[in-house]
Structure formats: C-alpha cells, structure tokens
Amino acid sequence: MKVQVLFFGATADAVGTREIEIDLPENAKAENAFAQIIGKYPALKQHSLLFAVNQEYAGGEEPIQNGDELAVFTHVSGG
C-alpha cells in the first residue's frame, strides 16, 4: 500500500523535500513506516522527532491504511 509522508521545517531541510510517497506492506504500523523513512533519510536521526498519522499525533502501534497521510517533524516551536 502507498502512503504520503510530509516533512516540515527542520525535517524538510534534512530530507531535502516536503513530501514523499512510500510503499508499505499490508497491516503495517506507524513504527514500520517511520523506521523505513528514517532508514531512507538518516539525517533525520540528528533530531528528536514526532510523528503524526492523518493529522493526529501517533505512537508506534497506530495501524496504517492505504492512502494515509503521515508526517515527521521536530518538537514544535510556535507562539
């Protein structure tokens, strides 16, 4: 299945793009998706990361469905 992955701010700079699509096996969890993303972009390891699935903060156990919107970003700094 295919999912979209979004990057913002420091993670967009680290990977050099704002959006990618990745292929995941059926029944993948968020931890599988994020391991694949970090494997593809080791520069992300320099940051403390947060993950979101469909615009909600997600832990590793979150099940992923075809077409989901994932996001990888650093701790927020608005305000």
Add this chain to the structure above:
Amino acid sequence: MHATEDQKSKDFFELTTEPLDVGAIARRVVPETCGAIVTLDGFVRQFTKGRETLYLEYEGYEPMALKEMEKLIKQAREQFEIANVGIVHRLGRLEISETSVVISVAAPHRRAAFEACEWIIKELKRVVPIWKKEVYAEGETWIEGESLKTKGKR
C-alpha cells in the same frame, strides 16, 4: 486566511499570513455576560540569549495545527470558567516586533481568563505543529521545542 469559526459561540482559531490586529481579535470574543478579556500579544523578539534575530519565519502543518487549536479551546473550557476563546497564529516571514500569536480569553471574572490564557499559550507551544526559524546575520536555525512528554498533560 484559513479560518474555522463555531457559529454557535464566539470561539475561533485561525492561521494567517497577514498582519494581526490584536484589538480587533480581542473584541471578537466578547459576550454580554463577561467582565474581562485577557489577551496575549506574542511578538517577535529582537534578542534571544544575547543573539540578535533579524527576522523569523513560521511554518505550520496547517490542517493539523487548526485541529490542535480547536482541541485546546475545548480543553480550556473544561478546566476554566471562561466564556469564549480566540486564537490566531501568523505564519510566514515576520519582522522584529510584529505579532505572531494572539490569544484572547473572555470570562465573567478576570482570574479564570488569566489562568486560561496562560494555560493555552503553554499548550500551544507544546502541541500545535508550528515551527519558527530564527534568521541571524550569520545564519539561520529552526527552533526545536521541548519534549511533549516532559510538560503538562495532553
């Protein structure tokens, strides 16, 4: 402007790249039953830890940021005796002293408004997916906030 407004109340939460009019935002949250509004005007600081900032760039994960702002208003209402809340965060390039965030809380009595406003800005800085890049004469850096797990409750 990306805006979502609950028509049943005067609550609102928005993202915009336009300059923010603090007074106008504050006036939008006032119902007849209230005796106080507390408004936070957060703006771009020139010096941080002795280093001079030239300007800031804010970036947001906009749909998620709006969802998280809406949740903050709901959670604030559950904890404090308040009437209405308005939150507007600016995105894009901001110059020194320009307003980046406005939080206005209307309440029958001031104490709850002060407490809710303080709680909302702390939580906003912890959970709403917006990032700031500080640009200096000698370079730039994305600011990375504190851990979600170490502060407050979700």
